[in-house]
Each structure stands twice: as structure tokens, then as C-alpha cells.
Amino acid sequence: GDKYAWFRDEEFARETLAGVNPLSIQLVRELPLVSKLDEKIYGPADSLITKEVIEEQINGVMTAEEAVAKKKLFMLDYHDLYLPFVNKVRQLEGTTLYGSRALFFLAGDGTLRPIAIELTRPKSASKPQWREVFTPASGHKASITGSWQWQLAKAHVVCLDTGYHQLVSHWLRTHCCVEPYIIAANRQLSQMHPIYRLLAPSFRFTMEINAQARKLLINADGIIESTFSPGKYSMEISSAAYAEQWQFDKEALPEDLIRRGMAVRGEDGKLELAIEDYPYANDGLLVWDAIKQWASDYVAHY
Numbered sequence: 001g002d003k004y005a006w007f008r009d010e011e012f013a014r015e016t017l018a019g020v021n022p023l024s025i026q027l028v029r030e031l032p033l034v035s036k037l038d039e040k041i042y043g044p045a046d047s048l049i050t051k052e053v054i055e056e057q058i059n060g061v062m063t064a065e066e067a068v069a070k071k072k073l074f075m076l077d078y079h080d081l082y083l084p085f086v087n088k089v090r091q092l093e094g095t096t097l098y099g100s101r102a103l104f105f106l107a108g109d110g111t112l113r114p115i116a117i118e119l120t121r122p123k124s125a126s127k128p129q130w131r132e133v134f135t136p137a138s139g140h141k142a143s144i145t146g147s148w149q150w151q152l153a154k155a156h157v158v159c160l161d162t163g164y165h166q167l168v169s170h171w172l173r174t175h176c177c178v179e180p181y182i183i184a185a186n187r188q189l190s191q192m193h194p195i196y197r198l199l200a201p202s203f204r205f206t207m208e209i210n211a212q213a214r215k216l217l218i219n220a221d222g223i224i225e226s227t228f229s230p231g232k233y234s235m236e237i238s239s240a241a242y243a244e245q246w247q248f249d250k251e252a253l254p255e256d257l258i259r260r261g262m263a264v265r266g267e268d269g270k271l272e273l274a275i276e277d278y279p280y281a282n283d284g285l286l287v288w289d290a291i292k293q294w295a296s297d298y299v300a301h302y
Helices: 009-018 051-057 064-069 079-090 144-188 194-203 206-216 223-227 231-245 253-259 279-301
Strands: 073-078 099-106 112-121 130-134 263-265 271-273
Touching (some): 009 144, 051 064, 051 099, 051 112, 064 073, 079 099, 079 231, 112 144, 130 144, 144 231, 194 206, 223 231, 271 279
8 A cells, every 4th residue: 555665663563574585584693793805805893783773773682692691683684795796896887796695583573674784895905994884763763864864775675585596496497497306307317217207397497498598598698697786796696695605405305494593493394484374385295295205105115
């Protein structure tokens, strides 16, 4: 009913759980937030989103340490993946890029609330490192300038999140990484093999779709490079994510949720979600369990 709903902090937070890319939100397990990048090249490792910033934004209802212990802090962390590309991308005409961290607090009603965004540019040959933390403008500290800076900071995070969705969550994790298994199955298994027959419907058309993507979407000067902010470095970012993040035994939905701290496995083997209303996990696990049961029954039969 409100075409400007996307402008609201509540919607910005909701989309991390139920938007286009619900695969990146993760639990904050410890403070301070620290980068794994080389400090000599990229600057200080510790984030400017300090305990003091966190406690001010949650109105002192608990300490930052308590918020971590009670699993109340969550983050979209695009700092380490994007930061090595910032200076190169910023040399391209008509675009810009930052490394980013967006921090969220899990409120008592079970919804997330954004409390801080950090944007960073690494040092270059001519400029020192730049970074700043933006927070929601409210109360006596509110200003028009601060309010618009907060909106712009959110826009940068959404832009990075959208790029990550297409380059990593979509292209890399669903299209690209399946290819080796398709090739191996066709080379090594008879078409009469039960496992080949099980996998064939899932493999159907994937190579053709990927070939079309290489021709029209991810090719040099193609749709992705022409419309995404990283420009000609888009596929290099996807490659970096594959080297740094992708791991076969962590890609299954339950293991992915556990890796990101969004779930823990209970004594009965079932997953307990860190956020109860997480549609991607709620619905996804139903589908996962159904496929697992069906595939297990099929393999057991043979």
C-alpha cells in the first residue's frame, strides 16, 4: 500500500531475511568486528562500529557483550570481499564502490532493526584510507543531512547486496559450481546408472543456460558489466568469492545456516533458528528435508 516502503529501516532489515538475497545475513559471534585483510595494504583491521556505538543505538537496554551472548546482533558483511576492488572500480567512469558492514539488532518482537553502517575506502597512491560509520538519525541528534547520509549509506549496502546476490549467490553458487558435477557424471557414469538417472533431471539444460550467460550476461561489456557497479571487475569478484568462501561441505542448506550462525543443531538433530521468522530458512528446510528423504529412499532402494 506504500510505494515508498523500501525507504523505511524496517523494510531494509526485513529484506536481509526475506528479500532477493537472504543468504548473506550472519550472526555476530564476537566483538570487535575485525577484518582479515592485510592491515599494511588496507588499513586498520578493527571496525569503527565500536561497543559504544552499539550501546548508544540500542538505548542501553543491554551491553554490547550481552547482545552478542544473547544472539541479538547480526551483520551483512561485505567489507573483505569488496574492499580489494574499491580503488580499481573507482577509476571507472560513472561508478563507485565501498567495503561495507551493516549491523542489525534483533528486537523483542523478533524483527531486525538496522543500527549502524560502516563504509570504507582503502588508501591509494594519492589518498589515505577513508571510512565512516552512519547511524539512524533520531531524537535530538537528528538532522536533515544525517538523515540523508543514512539513506545513502543504506543504498550503498543494498547495491552491494544486489551485486553479491547476482555474482555469488546466483551465478556462482547455483550455476557455475554445478558444472564440474555435470561434466564428471557424463564422463564417468553410464546413462543407465541409478545415480545418473537421479541427477539427470537436475542437470538438464544447465550447461546450455550457462553457455547463454557467458555469451550475453557475464561476457566482457555484457549486461552484467554494463549495469553492475563493479563494471569489468564483476566476474573477478565472483572468482574471489569462490576462492575465499565456497566450500562443498558447507553449501548444503543446514550447514550454510550453521556456518552463518543462523541456526544450531539441537540434541535431536533438528535445527534451531537464531531468528524465528526467517522465511528463507523456514521454507527452505521444508523443501530440503523433502528432497533429502526422497533422494535417500531412491538411493537406498538400489
